[in-house]
Amino acid sequence: MSAELISGKTIGEEIRQSITQRVDKLKELGVTPGLAVVLVGNDPASHTYVTNKQKTSKKLGMHSELIEFDESISQEELLNTINRLNTDDSIHGILVQLPLPEHIEERAVIAAIDPSKDVDGFHPINAGKLMIGEEGFIPCTPFGIMKMIEKIGFDLKGKHAVVIGRSNIVGKPIGQLLLQQDATVTYCHSKTVDLPTITKQADLLVAAVGRPKMITSEHVKEGAVVIDVGINRDENNKLCGDVDFDDVKEIASAITPVPGGVGPMTITMLMANTLLSAERTLQK
Ligand SMILES: NC(=O)C1=CN([C@@H]2O[C@H](COP(=O)(O)OP(=O)(O)OC[C@H]3O[C@@H](n4cnc5c(N)ncnc54)[C@H](OP(=O)(O)O)[C@@H]3O)[C@@H](O)[C@H]2O)C=CC1
Numbered sequence: 001m002s003a004e005l006i007s008g009k010t011i012g013e014e015i016r017q018s019i020t021q022r023v024d025k026l027k028e029l030g031v032t033p034g035l036a037v038v039l040v041g042n043d044p045a046s047h048t049y050v051t052n053k054q055k056t057s058k059k060l061g062m063h064s065e066l067i068e069f070d071e072s073i074s075q076e077e078l079l080n081t082i083n084r085l086n087t088d089d090s091i092h093g094i095l096v097q098l099p100l101p102e103h104i105e106e107r108a109v110i111a112a113i114d115p116s117k118d119v120d121g122f123h124p125i126n127a128g129k130l131m132i133g134e135e136g137f138i139p140c141t142p143f144g145i146m147k148m149i150e151k152i153g154f155d156l157k158g159k160h161a162v163v164i165g166r167s168n169i170v171g172k173p174i175g176q177l178l179l180q181q182d183a184t185v186t187y188c189h190s191k192t193v194d195l196p197t198i199t200k201q202a203d204l205l206v207a208a209v210g211r212p213k214m215i216t217s218e219h220v221k222e223g224a225v226v227i228d229v230g231i232n233r234d235e236n237n238k239l240c241g242d243v244d245f246d247d248v249k250e251i252a253s254a255i256t257p258v259p260g261g262v263g264p265m266t267i268t269m270l271m272a273n274t275l276l277s278a279e280r281t282l283q284k
Pocket residue numbers: 141164165166167168169170171188189190191192195208209210211229230231232262263264266
């Protein structure tokens with residue numbers, strides 16, 4: 001293996017240590033950061049993530065609430081819950097685990113969250129703020145990726161960053177953040193023609209697609225930094241990314257693993273955003 005391993009486990013742990021200290025300080029001032037996670041239905045993967053979020057927030061000394069609903073809950077009931085959490089002073093962050101059941105309009109639910117408690121950064125107000133460079137909440141996965149890039153000392157100025165994927169929660173916001181750091185950004189997606197030719201030009205390649213091991217050494221320029229956002233299962237039902245790690249590690253200069261890469265950073269930055277939200281209540 002020639003590439004440097006970018007460990008989200010290690011980098012995340014470092015960040016969480018400083019979060020713990022800031023949580024303690026805030027508690028001395030009488031504020032305990034509180035996170036509410038809303039989970040609808042019983043998808044096992046969602047359950048794993050949510051349990052992870054709960055555990056981590058408790059470990060850091062935060063207050064954490066899990067609100068679970070049967071899959072059959074109506075949109076109205078869900079909106080009522082969000083309204084209650086919006087006005088609950090013990091809650092600084094509200095996360096509604098996605099995806100939601102078919103009969104519920106995700107957009108309506110996200111829009112109902114008070115933007116000042118939207119620690120996912122999914123509300124249109126926060127998406128807009130990110131677009132125009134105003135302070136709001138940065139979505140956790142892109143935020144975590146930026147922390148990893150910073151940690152390895154990769155200077156984005158003038159570099160070609162290629163993002164594969166254009167979802168509202170990963171692809172679009174990560175491209176925006178890379179642009180803010182003066183990278184030249186190219187987005188690729190399912191209609192992109194000749195993907196490898198474009199990705200081969202990347203100094204930094206971010207894969208956020210959801211296709212197991214689709215990115216091989218054929219897609220990667222020698223010495224590129226590769227960030228793998230994908231969480232998939234391979235043919236043996238083993239967790240894997242969008243990047244064929246064993247192949248790409250031979251050609252990249254640095255690469256994130258799956259598991260242990262972007263995933264743990266996402267959870268960490270959710271905690272960072274919840275803390276930030278609680279700190280802001282004292283600034284007002
Ligand atoms: N590690 C973490 O913390 C997180 C991991 N994830 C994982 O990241 C992955 C992406 O998630 P998310 O953004 O929500 O996914 P979406 O399904 O919303 O978006 C996938 C994107 O990939 C594009 N795409 C699909 N097929 C191809 C292809 N063959 N070539 C090029 N582009 C393609 C789609 O294009 P188009 O727009 O044209 O349809 C779309 O823009 C998933 O595996 C998910 O599980 C997600 C969130 C957090």
